[in-house]
Amino acid sequence: MCWSVPLSVELKPAHSAVVVDDHIAPEACTSMTEVRQGVDALDRALVALLAERQRYMDAAARIKPSRDVVHDDARIEDVVAKVLAEAGQAGLSPAIAEPVWRTLIDRCIAHEFGAWDRTRG
Numbered sequence: 001m002c003w004s005v006p007l008s009v010e011l012k013p014a015h016s017a018v019v020v021d022d023h024i025a026p027e028a029c030t031s032m033t034e035v036r037q038g039v040d041a042l043d044r045a046l047v048a049l050l051a052e053r054q055r056y057m058d059a060a061a062r063i064k065p066s067r068d069v070v071h072d073d074a075r076i077e078d079v080v081a082k083v084l085a086e087a088g089q090a091g092l093s094p095a096i097a098e099p100v101w102r103t104l105i106d107r108c109i110a111h112e113f114g115a116w117d118r119t120r121g
Contacts, residue, residue, distance in 0.1 A: 020044070020045040053108065057108045058111075060112055061115035062119055067116050067117070067120075071113075076102075083097055084098060
């Protein structure tokens with residue numbers, strides 16, 4: 001069985017790391033059990049990364065001086081452009097990347113509005 005090296009993504013500034021459990025590389029999978037184990041390992045890592053992203057939204061809500069600046073169209077388009085550039089280099093389909101990030105951004109903005117209101121309400 002060919003095992004891939006665990007993926008380690010360093011998150012800054014906290015210097016914490018998200019490690020994907022040992023799993024078989026997709027190209028080496030020979031059964032749906034192996035595919036599902038790989039997907040489940042990646043999902044656990046994605047949850048940790050999304051939780052970190054959410055904490056940045058909490059920080060933004062704490063730092064932004066006005067509720068009016070929580071939603072920023074120019075920043076949204078900047079984030080999507082950067083994601084699409086990175087997706088292209090990583091081999092991620094833009095048909096997956098763009099709608100996923102637009103939904104993620106939308107939900108993060110909603111979270112930030114709630115956090116902004118809670119810290120000033």
